[in-house]
Amino acid sequence: MAYDNYLADRIINQLKEKKVNFTDQKMMGGLLFKLDGKMLCGINIDKKFGDSLLMARIGEDAYEKALEKPYCLPMDFTGRPMKGYIFVTPEGFDSEDDLSYWLDLCIAFNPKAKASKPRRKK
Numbered sequence: 001m002a003y004d005n006y007l008a009d010r011i012i013n014q015l016k017e018k019k020v021n022f023t024d025q026k027m028m029g030g031l032l033f034k035l036d037g038k039m040l041c042g043i044n045i046d047k048k049f050g051d052s053l054l055m056a057r058i059g060e061d062a063y064e065k066a067l068e069k070p071y072c073l074p075m076d077f078t079g080r081p082m083k084g085y086i087f088v089t090p091e092g093f094d095s096e097d098d099l100s101y102w103l104d105l106c107i108a109f110n111p112k113a114k115a116s117k118p119r120r121k122k
Helices: 005-017 060-067 096-112
Strands: 022-027 030-035 038-046 051-057 072-074 085-088
Touching: 005 022, 005 030, 005 038, 005 096, 038 096, 051 096, 060 072, 060 085, 060 096
Parallel strands: none
Antiparallel strands: 022 030, 030 038, 038 051, 051 085, 072 085
């Protein structure tokens, strides 16, 4: 398993409680949640940390403040951090209130986010 099913269930339940019309998609060994066709957040088990990380698309305005928290890391898949995206370690989303905080940031940024260009199927 490449992601934590319990965390996935927690995210799904909170998004439903918030009445967010989301979709989910298995991707790159993890699970991605989308809103209006744009990445909202995701989860995967990071090999470096050996634990589930929450990937959060919070935008550049919230990015620097979030990185001040000890359980937040720049999202870095390629050796170059992606501004506006963070990883949150389990200590940062342990409680339902903590998870809700990150999801609210993701939801608030989503209307400003740009959607990826759809890929053509061959």
